Every structure is written in structure tokens, then in C-alpha cells.
Amino acid sequence: MAEKDLFEVEIICPDHPFYEGQASMIEFNTSEGQVGIYKNHVPETLILRSGIVTITTPGEKLQAALHSGFAEVLKEKVTIMAQAAEWPREIDLERARKAESRARERLGSSRENVDVLRAEMALNRALTRIGLMKK
Amino acid sequence: MIVLASMRDIKRRKSSIQSTQQITKAMKLVATVKLQKARMRAENCDHYFHRMYDTIHSILARTGVIRHPYLQKGQSDKKAVVIISSNRGLAGGYNANVARKLMDYGFSGEEVLLYAVGRKARDYLIRRGYALEKDYSDVIDDPKYGDAEMIGGDILEAFTSGKAGELYLVYTEFKNTVSQEPAVMQLLPVDPGEMSMDRTEKLTPMNYEPDEETVLGELIPLYINSLIYGAMMESVASENSARMQAMDNATGNAEEMIEELSLLYNRARQNSITQELTEIIAGAEAIG
Numbered sequence: 132m133a134e135k136d137l138f139e140v141e142i143i144c145p146d147h148p149f150y151e152g153q154a155s156m157i158e159f160n161t162s163e164g165q166v167g168i169y170k171n172h173v174p175e176t177l178i179l180r181s182g183i184v185t186i187t188t189p190g191e192k193l194q195a196a197l198h199s200g201f202a203e204v205l206k207e208k209v210t211i212m213a214q215a216a217e218w219p220r221e222i223d224l225e226r227a228r229k230a231e232s233r234a235r236e237r238l239g240s241s242r243e244n245v246d247v248l249r250a251e252m253a254l255n256r257a258l259t260r261i262g263l264m265k266k
Numbered sequence: 267m268i269v270l271a272s273m274r275d276i277k278r279r280k281s282s283i284q285s286t287q288q289i290t291k292a293m294k295l296v297a298t299v300k301l302q303k304a305r306m307r308a309e310n311c312d313h314y315f316h317r318m319y320d321t322i323h324s325i326l327a328r329t330g331v332i333r334h335p336y337l338q339k340g341q342s343d344k345k346a347v348v349i350i351s352s353n354r355g356l357a358g359g360y361n362a363n364v365a366r367k368l369m370d371y372g373f374s375g376e377e378v379l380l381y382a383v384g385r386k387a388r389d390y391l392i393r394r395g396y397a398l399e400k401d402y403s404d405v406i407d408d409p410k411y412g413d414a415e416m417i418g419g420d421i422l423e424a425f426t427s428g429k430a431g432e433l434y435l436v437y438t439e440f441k442n443t444v445s446q447e448p449a450v451m452q453l454l455p456v457d458p459g460e461m462s463m464d465r466t467e468k469l470t471p472m473n474y475e476p477d478e479e480t481v482l483g484e485l486i487p488l489y490i491n492s493l494i495y496g497a498m499m500e501s502v503a504s505e506n507s508a509r510m511q512a513m514d515n516a517t518g519n520a521e522e523m524i525e526e527l528s529l530l531y532n533r534a535r536q537n538s539i540t541q542e543l544t545e546i547i548a549g550a551e552a553i554g
Contacts, residue, residue: 145314145411145495146307162484163475175473176321178484201485203321212317214411214488 138170139208140186142197142216149216150195156187157209159197168204175204179213181255183263196222196259199252222260231257273534280527287520293356294513301443301506308440308499315496318489322456324472325482334479336486337455340431346379346399346421348453348494350437350501351387353403358512360438360446360505361386367448368436369394379430381421383498399424409502414495422487425454433490437497438504444511446504451497453490 140157142150158167160182179200186193200213234254238247349368351361365387368378375395382388385403392398400420405413424430433453438446474481 143314143317145311145414145492147310148313161475162480173473174471175475176325176481177475178481200488201321201481203317210317212314212321212488214415214491 136170137189138206140211141208142184142195142211142213144213144216149213150186150193152186152188154186154188154209157184158187159184159202159211161202168209171206172204172209174206177202177204179211181252181259183259184211184216194219194263196256196263198256198259217260219263222264224261224264227257227260227264231261273531273538276527276531276534280524280531283520283523283527287517287524290513290516290520294510294517297506297510297513301503301510304499304503304506305440308496308503311492311496311499315492318485318492322482322485322489325474325478325485326456328472328478334482335426336483339455340425341428342431343377344379344430345373345377345432345434346381346424346430347373347434347436348381348383348417348421348497349387349391350406350435350497351382351384352501352505353385353406355386356512357505357509358515360508362390364436364438364448364501365390367450371436371450373434379424381417383417384501406498406502409495409498411491411495414491414498418487418491418494421453422490435493435497437501438508440500440503440507443507446508451493453493454486456486456489 136155137153138155140150140152140154141148156167156169158165160166160180162178162180165182166177179197179202181196181198184195184197186195196217196219197211197213198215200211202212203210230253234250234257237250238254347368349364351364355361361384368387368391375397378396379399380388380391380396381400381402382391382398383402384406388398388401388403402413402417405417421430421433425433432455435451435453437449437451439449440446
């Protein structure tokens with residue numbers, strides 16, 4: 132990948148800077164669906180949804196799980212403000228599986244006090260984590 | 267000046283002060299270490315918060331006046347107030363100052379729904395007739411972003427359901443190790459006047475997916491969470507530096523008292539020796 136096709140990527144979490152580096156492409160999940168961004172993209176602010184972010188750097192492809200937040204795309208730089216972000220090595224698969232079945236159970240039950248939105252979000256997070264581990 | 271009669275009393279008092287001093291010294295050290303950690307975390311989250319602030323600011327500056335519910339005062343006259351103090355005392359005026367800040371701000375007990383983080387200010391305000399809505403005091407011992415999300419979710423719920431018309435945050439701003447100041451911040455409605463200063467011309471053109479209003483609606487809850495998280499971080503740093511100062515003063519005072527008591531003790535010892543000698547001499551003279 133040529134040097135001129137690289138742009139800066141910064142991923143920030145509330146409690147720590149998560150990633151900073153050069154990339155030729157970045158893909159992630161937004162409220163409008165999956166997007167892939169190259170250099171010189173039109174400036175744009177997007178809302179994130181739980182999903183896997185793929186950062187293509189000259190040497191390697193990095194993947195991590197992102198959970199809600201937003202992304203600011205500029206021509207030379209992409210800044211992602213994530214509520215939470217995890218590398219595969221930080222994910223506890225067992226816990227994610229449990230969270231998945233818990234969320235499915237809650238969605239399946241017809242009780243009135245189930246917070247559907249919350250359960251769906253929990254399910255999405257769990258599925259993202261499991262999906263990332265399977266790669 | 268301490269007036270004590272016997273040498274034994276002085277000695278006892280001195281050793282009691284010495285052990286107090288050891289405790290205050292240890293507490294000071296603990297606070298110093300905790301302060302360093304808290305400061306680092308506060309700085310980390312500052313970065314995130316500023317980006318968040320800038321983004322919301324630039325949306326508001328660009329779109330001018332949008333009629334979004336988050337930008338308007340709710341129907342209710344009640345004010346939901348998140349107040350951050352600590353669970354432990356011995357931190358100088360830290361807890362009292364933040365509680366008093368809320369009272370001085372002109373919010374009466376009837377109009378406030380209290381969301382307390384930290385037992386000290388909670389108890390202080392309950393005693394003065396403020397109504398506790400919800401208590402999160404346990405989280406301040408080790409605040410996580412998830413805790414801020416939970417609190418943010420609850421107060422936002424109070425706002426959207428019409429239970430509270432305005433949301434406020436009361437915390438202690440960490441300026442530096444010697445200066446911490448209690449502060450009140452308005453969370454909702456977001457005040458665009460304060461935000462959209464004359465920086466419009468510097469803004470790069472930007473598109474919003476799907477549109478400005480939706481992005482704003484999604485961002486403001488995140489913004490509130492990050493404000494709460496940041497305020498917790500700053501408060502913890504303030505608490506520890508307040509405690510560090512208080513314990514440093516206490517250690518200094520103890521030192522002073524020990525010196526004074528040592529002087530008294532030596533004087534008393536000298537007196538008793540002199541007296542004994544006088545008695546011996548007097549006795550010897552009587553016999554001789």
C-alpha cells in the first residue's frame with residue numbers, strides 16, 4: 132500500500148485512548164449500516180452501532196469490537212469515540228455466551244417489565260463479541 | 267497552651283498525639299498515591315470529553331436553533347441534581363463545600379430531586395430537607411464508565427418522562443493539588459448560547475448521517491454520560507487532594523503539639539529533680 136493512501140485513525144474510549152495509528156482503510160458498523168472508509172472521504176459524522184471494526188494497516192489487519200458512540204470522518208483522519216472497545220484478547224467468550232442466552236431469554240419472555248431496547252442492545256454486544264472471536 | 271500537671275500525664279498525652287500523627291501521616295501517603303491515580307484517569311477522560319464537547323458544539327453552531335427536546339426546558343419545575351461527594355470524611359471541607367454549593371445556588375429542598383453519589387453530601391442534604399430520589403453512593407469508591415452510563419440513563423429517563431424539567435450536576439472541580447472548587451453544571455436543556463461562540467467560520471464543512479437532529483439526539487445522552495464520568499473523576503481527584511492537604515495540616519499540628527509537650531515534659535522533669543534536690547539538701551541540713 133502506497134504511503135499516500137494512508138490516513139490517521141484514532142479510537143478513543145472514555146477511560147483510555149484505545150488505538151492510534153495509520154491505516155489505508157477502516158470498516159465499521161453504523162446506524163445506516165456497514166461502512167468502509169478510504170482516505171479523502173467527504174467529512175462526515177456517523178452514529179456507531181455495536182459491531183466489529185476492521186483497520187487495514189500497511190502491515191496487518193486489526194479487528195476489535197466497538198460498542199456505540201460516534202465517528203468523525205475527515206479527509207485525513209478518522210476519529211472514533213466509542214463507549215467501549217475491546218481487542219479479541221480482552222473478550223471473555225464464556226461471558227459473552229452467557230450474556231447472549233440471558234438476552235435471548237429476556238426477549239423471548241412476554242413479561243411487561245422487560246426493557247426490549249436494552250435487551251436487544253445487550254444481545255448485539257454479545258453477538259459482536261462472539262462474532263469477533265470466531266474470526 | 268496546654269496545662270498538665272504531672273509528668274506521667276504529659277507523657278501519656280504525648281504518646282497519644284504521636285500515634286494520631288502516625289495515622290494522619292499514613293492517610294496522607296495513601297491520599298497522595300490515590301491522587302496520582304485519580305489524576306491520570308481524569309486526564310484520560312478529559313481528552314474524550316473535549317472531543318465530545320467540540321462535536322456537539324459544532325453541530326449546534328452549524329445548525330443554529332433546532333427544536334430538539336434536549337434543548338428545551340421540560341414541563342416540570344423539578345430539577346434533577348446529581349451531586350458528587352465522598353463516602354468518607356477527614357477530607358477538610360471537601361464534602362461540606364459541595365453540599366453548600368448546591369444550597370447557595372438557590373435550589374430549595376422542594377424543587378430538587380437528589381441523585382446522590384457519595385454518602386456525605388447525601389446525608390447533609392437530607393438533614394436539610396432535600397428529597398433523595400436515588401442513591402449511587404457505592405460507585406464513588408471505584409467509579410467506572412458503566413456507572414456513569416447508569417446514572418445518566420436514570421436522569422435522562424426522569425427528563426424524558428417529564429418528572430424533571432432540568433438536569434444539573436454538582437461536583438468538585440479539580441484545578442490543581444492545592445485548589446479544588448465546587449461547581450454546578452447544567453446538563454439539560456443544553457444551552458446552545460453558551461456553546462456556539464463565534465467559532466463558526468473555523469468549522470470545516472461536515473455531513474451528518476442520517477441527519478443533524480438524529481445525531482444530536484444520539485450524542486447528547488453520550489455527552490451527559492461523559493460529563494458525569496468526568497465529574498466523578500475530577501471529584502475523586504479533588505477528594506484525595508483535599509484529604510492530602512487536611513492530613514498534611516493535621517500532621518503538622520501534631521508535630522507542633524508534640525514539641526510543645528516535650529518542652530513541658532522536660533520542664534516538669536527539671537522541676538521535679540530540683541525539688542528532690544532541694545528536699546535532700548534541706549534534709550541534710552536539718553540532720554547536720
